Amino acid sequence: MSITKSSKLTKTRDIKLMRYWLSTIILLLFFGTKAANAQEIILRGKVPVYIHPEEPAPVRKAVTDLLRDLNTVLGQPSQVVDKLPESGPVIIVATGNRHKASRPPVSGWEAHQVYAYRGRVILNGADMRGTIYSVYTFSELVLGVKPLWFWTSEKPAQKKQVLIAPDYLKVFSSPYVKYRAWLPNDTDFLTPWQKLSPENYEAFYETMLRLKLNTLEGSIADKSSFTAPFTAGKDATIGQQRGLITTGHHMQIFGSNYSNWADYWQKIRNLPVPELKIANRDALKEWWAYHIDLAVKNKLDVIWLVGFRGNRDIPFWEFFPDAPSDPASRAKVIDEMVHMQIDLLKEKIKDPHPPMRLTLYNEMSTLVAGGFFQLPDEPSLIRNFVAARRDHFPAADVRSHRFSGEPAGYYMNFQFTSTGSHLAQAEGPRKMQQNFRMVDSLSRNKLIFSVVNAGNMREHLLELSANAEMMWNFKTFTPEAFLQSFSANYFGDPFGAEIGALYNDFFNSYWQQKKGDLPGFARQYLFQDMRYARAMEMLLNDLENRKYSVNPLDNHPMDNPDKGSVGYFRVIPADNAATDQLDALLKGTTSSIAKLEAVVAKADQLYAKIKEGRHFFDDNLRGQAYLMLHLNHSLQLVTLAYGKQDDKPGKRQLIGQSLDQIHLAQQRLRQSEHDRFAGWYANDTKFGMKNIEQRLINLYKQLAP
Numbered sequence: 001m002s003i004t005k006s007s008k009l010t011k012t013r014d015i016k017l018m019r020y021w022l023s024t025i026i027l028l029l030f031f032g033t034k035a036a037n038a039q040e041i042i043l044r045g046k047v048p049v050y051i052h053p054e055e056p057a058p059v060r061k062a063v064t065d066l067l068r069d070l071n072t073v074l075g076q077p078s079q080v081v082d083k084l085p086e087s088g089p090v091i092i093v094a095t096g097n098r099h100k101a102s103r104p105p106v107s108g109w110e111a112h113q114v115y116a117y118r119g120r121v122i123l124n125g126a127d128m129r130g131t132i133y134s135v136y137t138f139s140e141l142v143l144g145v146k147p148l149w150f151w152t153s154e155k156p157a158q159k160k161q162v163l164i165a166p167d168y169l170k171v172f173s174s175p176y177v178k179y180r181a182w183l184p185n186d187t188d189f190l191t192p193w194q195k196l197s198p199e200n201y202e203a204f205y206e207t208m209l210r211l212k213l214n215t216l217e218g219s220i221a222d223k224s225s226f227t228a229p230f231t232a233g234k235d236a237t238i239g240q241q242r243g244l245i246t247t248g249h250h251m252q253i254f255g256s257n258y259s260n261w262a263d264y265w266q267k268i269r270n271l272p273v274p275e276l277k278i279a280n281r282d283a284l285k286e287w288w289a290y291h292i293d294l295a296v297k298n299k300l301d302v303i304w305l306v307g308f309r310g311n312r313d314i315p316f317w318e319f320f321p322d323a324p325s326d327p328a329s330r331a332k333v334i335d336e337m338v339h340m341q342i343d344l345l346k347e348k349i350k351d352p353h354p355p356m357r358l359t360l361y362n363e364m365s366t367l368v369a370g371g372f373f374q375l376p377d378e379p380s381l382i383r384n385f386v387a388a389r390r391d392h393f394p395a396a397d398v399r400s401h402r403f404s405g406e407p408a409g410y411y412m413n414f415q416f417t418s419t420g421s422h423l424a425q426a427e428g429p430r431k432m433q434q435n436f437r438m439v440d441s442l443s444r445n446k447l448i449f450s451v452v453n454a455g456n457m458r459e460h461l462l463e464l465s466a467n468a469e470m471m472w473n474f475k476t477f478t479p480e481a482f483l484q485s486f487s488a489n490y491f492g493d494p495f496g497a498e499i500g501a502l503y504n505d506f507f508n509s510y511w512q513q514k515k516g517d518l519p520g521f522a523r524q525y526l527f528q529d530m531r532y533a534r535a536m537e538m539l540l541n542d543l544e545n546r547k548y549s550v551n552p553l554d555n556h557p558m559d560n561p562d563k564g565s566v567g568y569f570r571v572i573p574a575d576n577a578a579t580d581q582l583d584a585l586l587k588g589t590t591s592s593i594a595k596l597e598a599v600v601a602k603a604d605q606l607y608a609k610i611k612e613g614r615h616f617f618d619d620n621l622r623g624q625a626y627l628m629l630h631l632n633h634s635l636q637l638v639t640l641a642y643g644k645q646d647d648k649p650g651k652r653q654l655i656g657q658s659l660d661q662i663h664l665a666q667q668r669l670r671q672s673e674h675d676r677f678a679g680w681y682a683n684d685t686k687f688g689m690k691n692i693e694q695r696l697i698n699l700y701k702q703l704a705p
Contacts, residue, residue, distance in 0.1 A: 039119075039166060041089050042089060042161050042163060043091075043142075043164065045070075045071075045077075045078070047070065047074070048078060049081065049090070049093065050081050050084045050085070050091070050093070052092075052095070052099055054098055055095060058128060058132060058242055058243030059093065059131050059135070062132040062135040065139070066093075066135050066138070067079075069139045072155060074158075074159060074160075074161070075160075087119070089119055091120075091123065091138070092121065093135060094124055095124070095125050095127065095128060101115075101117045101120070101122050102115075103115055103117070103124075105124060106126045106130065106171065109175070110126065110129045110214065112131065112137065112171075114138050115168060116164050121168075123135050126174075129214055133172070133212050136210045139210075141170060143156065143162060144156055146489060147210035147211050148207065148616075150206070150207060151203070151457075151458060153677070154614075154615060154616065172472075175471060176471065176472065177450050177472075179215045179247075179382075179449040179450070180215060181216065181247065182208055182213055182216065182454040183411075183454060184204065184454050184456075184457060186415060186422070186456075186686055188456070188686050189680050190456040191683075192683045193677070193680060205244065208244065212468055213468055214244060214245055215244060215247055215449075215451070216235065216245070216246050216247070217247050218233075218235050218249055219257050220246060220254065220291055220295050220300065221255060221257065222234055222235075223263060226260065226264055232298040233255075236298075240301070247305055247357055247451075248304070248305030250309065250313075251307075251309040251311075253307060254288050254295070254305060255291055256290075256291045261287065268290065276320060277321060277322050279322055289344060293348065296348070303357050306342060306356055306358050307338060307358055307364070308334045313362075316333070317330055327366075327367060331372035338358065342356065342378060342381075353378075353379060355382075356382065357409060358382070359384040359409075360383070360385050361386045361411070365385070365388075366397075368397040369395070369396040369397040369400060379406070379407075380407070381407070382407045383401075383407070383409065384410070384451075385401075385411070386410070386411040386412075389565065389566075390418075390420065390565075390570070391514075391526065391570065394435060398410075398442060401442070403442060403446065405444070407446055407448045408439065408440075408442075408446045408447050408448065409449030410436060410439040410451075411450075411451045411453070412427075412432060412450075413453040414427055415454065416528070417530065418558060419569070420528045420530050421530070422455060422459070423529045423627060423687055424459060424528075424624040425459055425460050425462060426507070426526050427463060428466075429462075429463065429479035430507070430522060430523070431522070432467055433470060433478075447474075452464065458619075462503065465486060466479070466482050484496045484497050486500070488500075490616055491610050491612050492612040495606060499617070502603060502606070505598070505602070506596075506621060509595035509596045510526045511526070511588035512525055513525060513571045513572065513576065513584065514570045515572070515575040527569075527571075527588060527592075529628065530686070531569060532632070532635050534556070534568070535635055536692050537688075538556065539635075539639065539642050544695070544698075550579075550580035550582050552582065553568075554581075556568040572584070582639060582643060585636070586636060590636065593629065596625055597629065599625045600625045600629060603617075603625055606622075615674065618672070623668055630665035630668065633661040634662050637658035638654070638655070648705075651703055652703035652704065655696055655700045656700050659700060662693050662696060663693070669681045
C-alpha cells in the first residue's frame with residue numbers, strides 16, 4: 001500500500017471519528033438541555049418576583065398579597081425585582097403579551113393562566129383582572145393559600161420548598177357571567193370589626209378577588225367626598241385600588257346617598273339646603289351630576305345605577321312628601337326620573353351606551369309585574385331582576401317578562417335583615433343554583449350580572465364561595481360536587497364527601513313553613529333565623545299584654561303590600577297538617593329539632609376526627625347547627641307557654657326553659673368569637689338576642705307566684 005493511500009485512509013477515519021464525537025456532543029447538549037428544562041422548578045424562600053413595568057397599581061396590590069403568602073408559606077421574604085434574572089427560579093407577573101414565553105397569551109374577558117417555562121413561573125392574564133386572578137390562583141394551587149384563609153382562623157401550612165412540574169399549566173377561560181358582585185349589607189358585625197385594623201378592612205376586598213369576583217355594590221361617595229380633595233368614598237376607593245368595578249346599591253343612584261344631601265349644598269354649593277321633593281328636579285339632577293363627575297374624576301370603573309327610591313331601603317313614596325298615591329302615577333314618576341338620569345349620564349360622560357343597571361327591587365318588581373312600569377329601551381341597560389322578598393326565588397316580574405336579547409342581571413339575598421338569614425346560612429348552594437339557572441334560562445342565556453347580599457360575610461362564606469364558583473363555571477356547577485370539593489379543601493380530602501353531605505343535611509333541616517308553588521323548585525319557603533327572632537317577639541308581645549290568638553303571627557306591622565312587603569312569616573297551617581299557626585309552630589320546630597339533633601351528633605363526631613380547619617368547621621357548620629337547634633327549642637317552648645293560658649306555674653317553667661335555650665344560643669355565638677373575631681357579635685342590632693333574653697327574664701319574673 002502506498003503512503004499516499006494510507007494517508008487518505010487515516011484521514012477518512014479521523015473525519016468519521018470527529019463526526020462521531022461531534023454528534024455525541026450535540027446529542028448530549030440537546031438531551032442535557034432537555035433534561036435540565038425537564039427538571040422540576042424548586043421554589044424556596046426569597047424567590048424573586050418580577051412584575052412587568054407596565055402593570056397597573058391593582059396588579060401590584062395583588063402582588064403585595066403574594067409576597068405575604070410567599071413569606072408565610074416559605075418562611076422568608078421575597079422581593080420584587082426590577083430586572084428579570086437571567087437564571088434561577090423566578091415568578092413573572094405580566095398581562096397579555098408583555099412577557100413572551102413558551103405559551104401564547106390567553107384571550108377573553110378576565111381569562112388567565114399559570115404555567116412553568118425554563119425554570120420560571122409565569123402568571124399571565126388577558127387583562128388587568130385576569131392577571132390579578134392569576135396571582136391568587138398561583139397562591140391557591142401552588143402555595144396552598146386558600147381563598148378564605150383570613151376567615152378560617154388557620155394560617156397556610158409552612159413548607160421548606162414548593163416543587164412545580166416543568167410542564168405545569170393551568171388555564172382559566174372567561175367567566176360565564178361577566179359581572180359578579182357582592183353587596184355587604186346590614187353589617188352590624190362586619191362594620192365595627194373592620195374599624196379595628198386595616199387588615200380587617202381589606203380582608204373583604206381581598207377575599208372577593210381570591211374568589212374571582214369583580215364588582216362591589218355600594219356607595220361611590222361618603223362624607224369625605226364633599227371636602228377637598230373630593231375623593232370617592234372609602235369603599236369605592238379601596239375597590240378601585242384593588243381593580244374592582246363599583247356599582248350603586250339599589251337605593252343609591254349613581255352611588256349617591258341622601259344622607260349626604262346637606263353636605264353637597266352646604267359644602268360644595270354654599271347654598272341653603274333645598275327640600276327633597278319630586279318637584280325639585282333641578283336640584284336632584286345637579287346632585288346626581290356631582291356623583292357622576294366624582295366617579296369620573298377619581299377614575300372609577302362604574303356600572304351606573306339608575307332608578308328612584310327613598311332615603312333608605314324604602315319606596316320613594318315613603319320619603320318624598322309630594323309623592324303620588326296610586327301605582328300608575330308612582331310608576332310614571334320613576335319612569336321620568338330614570339330617563340332624566342340616563343340622558344344626564346350620556347351627556348356627562350359622552351357615551352351613547354354607558355354600562356347601566358336598573359334594579360327591580362321590592363316595589364319595582366311589583367310595578368313591573370303589574371304592568372305599570374315599562375323597562376327603558378336601552379341596549380346597555382342591565383335589567384337587574386331580584387329574588388322575591390323574604391323568600392328568595394325568581395319573582396313574578398322576571399317569570400312573566402318577555403326577553404328579547406337585552407342584558408339581564410339577578411340579585412339574590414343570602415342575608416335578609418328582618419326575616420331572613422343573619423346568624424346562620426339557610427339558602428344554600430342548591431337554592432342559589434335554582435335561582436340563577438331559572439333566570440338565565442328565562443333571559444335566553446343573557447345573564448351578564450349577578451349580585452348576592454353578603455350580609456356580614458362571615459356567616460355566609462360557603463354560600464358566597466358557591467356563588468363565585470357558579471358564576472364562573474355556570475354550566476358545569478353542581479351543588480353536590482361543590483359541597484364535597486369545598487369540604488375537602490378546607491377540612492381535608494378524607495372528609496370531603498362526609499362533610500359535604502352534612503352541609504346538605506343542615507340546609508335541609510330548615511322548616512319549610514309553606515309548600516312551594518314553583519314546580520320543581522326545592523325549599524322555596526324557609527323559616528330562617530331572623531323569623532325565629534321576630535316570631536318570638538310576636539308571641540312575647542301577646543304574653544306581656546295577656547292577649548291570645550291561635551294565629552299570633554298575623555298582622556305584623558311590616559306585612560304591608562303598599563311597601564312591597566308581603567309574606568312576613570308565611571306560616572300556612574294547612575301546609576303543615578296543622579289546625580292553626582300555634583299548631584304549625586309546634587310541628588315545624590319539632591321536625592327541625594329532630595333533623596338538627598342528627599346534624600349536631602354527626603358534627604360532633606367529625607369535629608373530634610378532623611385536623612384541618614377545625615375552627616372553621618365549628619364556626620361555619622357545627623356552630624350554626626347548634627345555634628338553630630337552640631333557637632328551635634326556644635321558640636317551641638315559648639309557643640307551649642303561650643298555649644298555657646290559665647296555668648301560670650306551667651307557663652313560667654316553660655319561659656324559664658326557653659330562656660335557658662337562649663343562653664345556650666348566646667354561648668354558641670361566643671364560642672365563635674375567637675382569635676381575630678373576638679367580640680364579633682357584640683354589636684348585634686338586627687337579630688336582637690339580648691332584647692329577647694331580657695324580655696324572657698322580665699316575663700319569668702312577672703309570672704313569679
